[in-house]
Amino acid sequence: MLLVNSFDVExxxxxxxxxxxxxxxGGMPDRSAGPMAEYLDLCDEAGVKSTFFFIGWYAKTFxxxxxxxxxxxxxxxxxxxxxxxxxxxxxxxxxETTLTARQIIEDAAGVAVEAYRAPSFSFPPARxxxxxxxLAGMGFRVDSSITTAGRVYGGGHSAEQYPRPMHLGESxxxxxxxxxxxxxxxxxxxxxxxxxxxFRLAPGPLLNHLARREQYQVLYLHPHDFDPDLPPLPxxxxxxxxxxxxxxxxIRRKLLDLYASADVKTCGELATAAA
Ligand SMILES: [Zn+2]
Numbered sequence: 001m002l003l004v005n006s007f008d009v010e011x012x013x014x015x016x017x018x019x020x021x022x023x024x025x026g027g028m029p030d031r032s033a034g035p036m037a038e039y040l041d042l043c044d045e046a047g048v049k050s051t052f053f054f055i056g057w058y059a060k061t062f063x064x065x066x067x068x069x070x071x072x073x074x075x076x077x078x079x080x081x082x083x084x085x086x087x088x089x090x091x092x093x094x095x096e097t098t099l100t101a102r103q104i105i106e107d108a109a110g111v112a113v114e115a116y117r118a119p120s121f122s123f124p125p126a127r128x129x130x131x132x133x134x135l136a137g138m139g140f141r142v143d144s145s146i147t148t149a150g151r152v153y154g155g156g157h158s159a160e161q162y163p164r165p166m167h168l169g170e171s172x173x174x175x176x177x178x179x180x181x182x183x184x185x186x187x188x189x190x191x192x193x194x195x196x197x198x199f200r201l202a203p204g205p206l207l208n209h210l211a212r213r214e215q216y217q218v219l220y221l222h223p224h225d226f227d228p229d230l231p232p233l234p235x236x237x238x239x240x241x242x243x244x245x246x247x248x249x250x251i252r253r254k255l256l257d258l259y260a261s262a263d264v265k266t267c268g269e270l271a272t273a274a275a
Pocket of ligand 1: 008079083118119120
């Protein structure tokens, strides 16, 4: 299996829709230093690289962590400014917040930021062509916002249109390399088992089985996936609390097993290989 390794770097309280007003983010306790260090060490141990999609606010607040990611040989991408739901933004708002975020992340990283992933995969299928064209116009070389799995704020993109990582020049006339996040067919539903809450919930043997069955998958993790003592999400319902809190098995063990059984690549490596 070809496994794309990625990590979305955002504070533990980000959610769609937001449960904490950005004006209050400065007063929230940071819980991500330990998880960031743990994930970086895990990648070193497994001998794999990853694409770290930072939100602009995080890069501005913790620029030294962006620098460390670069120093340890990983890629840095953009994951919006304040984890905005793109499906609610106008095209002009999307452009403005994305360019602001990229500048902040590049200032912290000291290298060009060429990859983008939308928060919560919030590209609606009807607007994906327009938004991808915007990204290409801003100079992004790689996108990973498209998922064929149905998600609350986006997703449900056509697997025929986005079957695998590919440059979209031929099919859509857009100069960008897409790394789509495929759903996994389980009990008649397309689920994104290789990321976030679903990954925490999936038993190790199931993941290993899927790794043998699937040809291509995208792993997308977050700092809070490595935080066993995650506090309740402020102002949120029980279901989202449970979804964030539950985990089955040791995430470290699950990851090391997967990495050992897959051909692990970053988003940028795939784009470069295809160019
Ligand atoms: Zn996110």
